[in-house]
Amino acid sequence: MDPYEALDRIVYLLDRRLDEGRRVRAYANARDIVAELDADELLARHRDRTLTELTGIGPATSAVIAEALDGKTPKKLVELEATNPVDVGEGAELRAALKGDCHLHSNWSDGGAPIEKMAEAARALGHEYMVLTDHSPRLTIAHGLDPERLRRQLDVIEELNGRWEDFRILTGIEVDILTDGSLDQDEDLLDRLDVVVASVHSKLSMDAKEMTQRMVMAVASPHVDILGHCTGQKVPGHQRQIGKSDFAGRVGSSFDAEVVFAACARFDTAVEINCRPERQDPPDHLLALALEWGCQIAIDTDAHAPGQLEWQPFGCDKAARHGVTPEQIVNAWDADTLVEWAGSHASG
Numbered sequence: 001m002d003p004y005e006a007l008d009r010i011v012y013l014l015d016r017r018l019d020e021g022r023r024v025r026a027y028a029n030a031r032d033i034v035a036e037l038d039a040d041e042l043l044a045r046h047r048d049r050t051l052t053e054l055t056g057i058g059p060a061t062s063a064v065i066a067e068a069l070d071g072k073t074p075k076k077l078v079e080l081e082a083t084n085p086v087d088v089g090e091g092a093e094l095r096a097a098l099k100g101d102c103h104l105h106s107n108w109s110d111g112g113a114p115i116e117k118m119a120e121a122a123r124a125l126g127h128e129y130m131v132l133t134d135h136s137p138r139l140t141i142a143h144g145l146d147p148e149r150l151r152r153q154l155d156v157i158e159e160l161n162g163r164w165e166d167f168r169i170l171t172g173i174e175v176d177i178l179t180d181g182s183l184d185q186d187e188d189l190l191d192r193l194d195v196v197v198a199s200v201h202s203k204l205s206m207d208a209k210e211m212t213q214r215m216v217m218a219v220a221s222p223h224v225d226i227l228g229h230c231t232g233q234k235v236p237g238h239q240r241q242i243g244k245s246d247f248a249g250r251v252g253s254s255f256d257a258e259v260v261f262a263a264c265a266r267f268d269t270a271v272e273i274n275c276r277p278e279r280q281d282p283p284d285h286l287l288a289l290a291l292e293w294g295c296q297i298a299i300d301t302d303a304h305a306p307g308q309l310e311w312q313p314f315g316c317d318k319a320a321r322h323g324v325t326p327e328q329i330v331n332a333w334d335a336d337t338l339v340e341w342a343g344s345h346a347s348g
């Protein structure tokens with residue numbers, strides 16, 4: 001077994017179970033060091049037991065490298081492969097119907113992997129497309145893309161898309177809904193993108209009436225196709241996966257859900273089921289309301305790493321419990337249908 005492949009797969013599996021960031025970074029760092037290292041030097045260091053003398057290689061990561069070089073499957077890898085937290089239940093049929101993922105991030109904003117690595121992972125899951133939705137400029141903490149960087153990203157995507165016959169990267173953004181309901185990106189750029197996800201990330205605790213106006217403004221925008229994680233809640237109960245024993249969660253924002261979902265239905269903006277284990281947004285009562293209003297649904301992972309692209313079953317199980325059918329899910333459509341639908345908003 002190749003040490004690089006072993007470490008890379010461990011990173012994937014740690015991300016899949018939403019392990020602690022610093023642990024993921026330790027393995028990713030070791031993987032990158034191995035990639036740079038000459039194969040002979042790696043073997044010599046293994047023989048002389050001096051792997052840990054390399055900055056960034058510790059006891060755990062050196063054990064993986066050593067086992068791989070000895071021709072064994074590293075114990076850490078065996079253990080991680082054996083625990084899959086994303087078994088699909090009642091949502092199996094919906095999961096099988098999904099053709100893509102409309103909300104995910106690369107290392108251009110706050111994701112952990114390059115665009116092509118996210119694409120390869122999405123393709124390996126059987127997706128026909130993914131919409132790349134990195135953050136918008138004012139989310140500086142997440143390295144949001146200013147217009148200049150977003151334009152450059154569009155060129156990169158165009159080039160990458162020459163690689164696959166059976167897979168496409170659609171252009172997109174997770175645009176921040178600013179406090180006044182306006183969108184955090186230039187109009188002409190929003191117009192150019194295939195799919196626009198709009199989300200609230202700041203001032204979640206604002207007055208419910210103001211929050212309702214803020215969200216309706218965004219939902220009604222001809223640029224916006226999908227309303228991302230509508231409440232912004234973070235649920236407790238993922239201590240093991242998150243690795244923080246004191247994770248108490250975060251209460252979501254308050255808004256008049258009847259008005260917001262009525263607007264989603266009226267302006268044909270899909271409501272996202274965000275599959276992230278710590279988000280699980282919208283909560284059940286709000287999803288029921290969105291469906292009562294006849295809203296379209298998007299089942300998205302909001303993945304920030306390749307392994308997290310596997311999280312769709314969490315949202316599919318929830319959708320199935322609410323009786324959602326594939327026809328209601330925008331990412332169960334093929335890429336052309338999705339892009340045409342999204343484009344029909346922009347033209348009025």
Ligand SMILES: [Zn+2]
Pocket residue numbers: 174199201228229
């Ligand atoms: Zn977000």
Ligand SMILES: [Zn+2]
Pocket residue numbers: 103104105174302
């Ligand atoms: Zn996101």
